Amino acid sequence: MSGTEQRLSVSEKLGYSLGDLAANLIFQTLITYLAFFYTDVYRLPAATIIFVVGLCAALVFTPVIGVLADRTRSRWGKFRPWILWTAVPFGVLSLLAFSTPDLGERGKVIYALTTYSLLVMVYAANNLPYSALSGVLTGSMDQRNRLSAYRFVAVMIAQFIIQVLLMPLVLILGDGDRVRGFENVMTVFAIVGTVFFLITFTTTRERVVPTVEQSGGVMQDLSDLARNRPWQLMLALTVLVFVTLALKGGTYIYYFQYYLDEAALAGFLRDSGFNGVIAALNAGLTRVGLAGFQWPEDPATSAVRLFNGSGIICMIIGIGFSRRLAQRFGKRDVFGAALLVPTVFLLAFYLFAPTAIVPVFLAFMAHGFCYGITIPLLWAMIADVADYSEWKNHRRATAIIFSAMLCGLKIGLSVGGALVAGILAHYGYQAGASTQPQVAVDGIRMTVSVYRSIPFLVAVGLLFAYEIDHRLEVRIERELNQRRRGASVSQQEARP
Structure with a gap:
């Protein structure tokens, strides 16, 4: 090729x-x-x-x-x-x-x-x-x-x-x-x-496409996976990343609802001009005969949606830097660094005062930018693991490698979601209460910051054992291309 x-x-x-x-x-x-x-x-x-x-x-x-x-x-x-x-x-x-x-x-x-x-x-x-x-x-x-x-x-x-x-x-x-x-x-x-x-x-x-020499049954596929150390590490890493994502998605609303100051949130929405934008949008929709844009009226819910939206935009910007960094330094090293740096911004959530709304938003946006760099790399690295398996075993089983990673994704989301409920219960969270005991508020702060940082830090540690660095990426790509060209020539020569 x-x-x-x-x-x-x-x-x-x-x-x-x-x-x-x-x-x-x-x-x-x-x-x-x-x-x-x-x-x-x-x-x-x-x-x-x-x-x-x-x-x-x-x-x-x-x-x-x-x-x-x-x-x-x-x-x-x-x-x-x-x-x-x-x-x-x-x-x-x-x-x-x-x-x-x-x-x-x-x-x-x-x-x-x-x-x-x-x-x-x-x-x-x-x-x-x-x-x-x-x-x-x-x-x-x-x-x-x-x-x-x-x-x-x-x-x-x-x-x-x-x-x-x-x-x-x-x-x-x-x-x-x-x-x-x-x-x-x-x-x-x-x-x-x-x-x-x-x-x-x-x-x-x-x-x-697979060459003629690539054959075998399901048990051979599973045997190849069992001997594929990069696959094992990527499976563990996928679980850890999605545990963190589930913890993130499940706890911010509590942080805004019970820790951050309601008056400070309302002032931020007013002073930033956000309320004016929603009012203008509603006026425009009403003029054309549509229902108004039903943005949540309470400050916590409204602010957390704006918070999530700003983080997603920063993730998109981070994605734009991913390829060039990976091309220069290799996916493994860029992925590890871009996981490590966001943990600093995660930990900062424990230190912010309830009225520090602007720093909360800025920290999350910085976290989103750094994490955005990792988003394309995770799945590109899984494709590299499929190449590694073909390079080592002369057989390609792309889908079963991706299926294992998708299982890891679902396990991570399930574990992370269960952890949210378990941690809140451990700290005495009272469902439906207008206010929470101080110990429950402290548990929310710990979950949003320290507990969410732990899976990322463990994932960074696992990457030290992941052997597909930039040099090996280049070698695998070169040798597989040579092998595929040779197989293509052999097949053409074998035709009558």
């Missing part, structure tokens, strides 16, 4: 990234609002449904799809056909999962369990091959870094839409009715997502 053949066009990188934007419009909605939708909109017990289906997704759906995808043979390649096959079902099930048919109490539970299970299954069948596709679009590690940057800017855009704008959109499109609003928003997401998946399928091409 020549350098020219390895290079990805802008249209292919954009087309690929639209797939993650489509998937994350649904995924971010699921992890952020599904419990709220079940309890407050559809009036169902959410915990059991989400836990049972989530466990099946992590331990059953994802590994099975990984095995099947690695053994797919089609004129479109291994992974692209899965995106085509799941595009329409993904859109339809996204809409059905957030619909509210009146089926009686038991019927609603069965309906929710069925639609959510099918959606999660189709999500695995779509997103795992999509993730693995990044490892076979090109054999160039630099091009993968570029691709990951495009991809995760799209992810951050989806995250911004969901975490900052979804509830206002629900109320606008539903004219104040949350049930109708959710259905209308999900209809838009379903249509847009289906179109984006089809664009991803159409604009991409698999270039890294």
